[in-house]
Amino acid sequence: xxxxxxxxxxxxxxxxxxxxxxxxxxxxxxxxxxxxxxxxxxxxxxxxxxxxxxxxxxxxxxxxxxxxxxxxxxxxxxxxxxxxxxxxxxxxxxxxxxxxxxxxxxxxx
Amino acid sequence: xxxxxxxxxxxxxxxxxxxxxxxxxxxxxxxxxxxxxxxxxxxxxxxxxxxxxxxxxxxxxxxxxxxxxxxxxxxxxxxxxxxxxxxxxxxxxxxxxxxxxxxxxxxxxxxxxxx
Numbered sequence: 001x002x003x004x005x006x007x008x009x010x011x012x013x014x015x016x017x018x019x020x021x022x023x024x025x026x027x028x029x030x031x032x033x034x035x036x037x038x039x040x041x042x043x044x045x046x047x048x049x050x051x052x053x054x055x056x057x058x059x060x061x062x063x064x065x066x067x068x069x070x071x072x073x074x075x076x077x078x079x080x081x082x083x084x085x086x087x088x089x090x091x092x093x094x095x096x097x098x099x100x101x102x103x104x105x106x107x108x109x
Numbered sequence: 110x111x112x113x114x115x116x117x118x119x120x121x122x123x124x125x126x127x128x129x130x131x132x133x134x135x136x137x138x139x140x141x142x143x144x145x146x147x148x149x150x151x152x153x154x155x156x157x158x159x160x161x162x163x164x165x166x167x168x169x170x171x172x173x174x175x176x177x178x179x180x181x182x183x184x185x186x187x188x189x190x191x192x193x194x195x196x197x198x199x200x201x202x203x204x205x206x207x208x209x210x211x212x213x214x215x216x217x218x219x220x221x222x223x224x
Contacts, residue, residue, distance in 0.1 A: 032210050043200055043215045044152065051210055088152065092211045095204075096142065096165065101151040 002027040002093050006100035014108050019076040021103050023089030026070065030091035030098075033065055033072045038086045038102065048074060079107045111136065113203050113216035114183075121222045122191050130186040130219045134203030141184045142213060143176060146198045158184055191223045 003026045013019045025033070032051050036044035050056045050063040050072070062075040072091075076083055086102040114133040122128050134141050143155040154168040158178035166176065173191075178184040188195055198220050202213035 034212070036215075043218045046212060046214060049210060049212055090152075094165075095140070095157055095211055096154040096168070097144075097152075097202075097211075097213060098154070099144075099152040 002030075002091075002098050004089055004091055004098050004100040006087075006089050006103045008101060009104040010106045011103055012106045012108060013079050015079060015081060017079050017107075019079045019083065019105055019107070021074040021076075021087050021089075021105065023072040023074075023100055024070055025072065025089075025091045025098070027091060027093055027098065028067075028070065030093060032092045033063070034090045034092075034097065035061075035063060035072075035074045036088040036090065036099075037083075038088055040086075044088055076105075079105075081107045081109050083107050113138075113201055113214055115201050115216035115219050117219060118217060119220050119222070121224060123224050124192055125190050128188040128191050128195070128221055130188075130199050130201075130221070131183040132186070132201030132203075132216060133183040134201075135214055138203035138205050138214075140204045140206075141178050142202045142204070143184075143186050144200045144202065144215075146200065146218075148197070152200065155186075188221075191221075193223045196221055196223045 035048040038044045048063040050065045056063045060077045064073045088102045089100040090097040144152045156176045157165040173189045198218045200218045201216045204213045
């Protein structure tokens with residue numbers, strides 16, 4: 001059973017802090033990893049994708065991938081209340097995405 | 110550039126009725142995926158289609174569920190004889206050709222309620 005594991009949270013951080021979200025995966029064949037943000041009652045929105053070991057930065061977001069440890073993370077710098085949402089980690093399995101159950105992030109004003 | 114479109118956004122059915130969910134992929138995308146999200150649960154893959162072909166339906170329940178993506182028109186997810194356990198949000202995603210990195214973009218979803 002291929003799985004993606006996330007801590008369900010909630011992860012609570014003060015406004016302006018760095019939020020760190022983590023994810024582990026079991027399928028060593030996965031090549032691509034994705035972070036989606038999902039607001040309550042809305043659809044998932046792709047915010048980051050990462051394919052190679054190391055860091056990838058895009059604005060306030062940094063994704064990190066360590067294939068040896070089967071670990072993916074997302075850092076959100078200067079967190080804002082509008083970042084409060086559920087963050088879904090996903091890995092590809094051939095073409096379909098295997099999702100974690102999501103981590104709920106709460107940014108306190 | 111319009112995103113993935115789904116309709117209806119909300120669908121209410123009584124037990125035993127049929128539900129038809131429609132999805133139009135983003136322009137230039139030829140790959141369509143359906144996912145289901147049960148209340149307070151994660152997204153689960155159901156089926157992957159290309160035009161006129163079902164590539165992988167390993168996530169679809171064996172009975173009552175079917176999907177198609179005809180040459181013309183939207184992809185359809187059909188649920189026959191719905192039961193209360195089918196109540197969920199059904200999301201469609203699309204991606205460009207296989208040369209890409211499988212980034213999938215989601216539509217707004219159809220929220221199915223079975224009474």
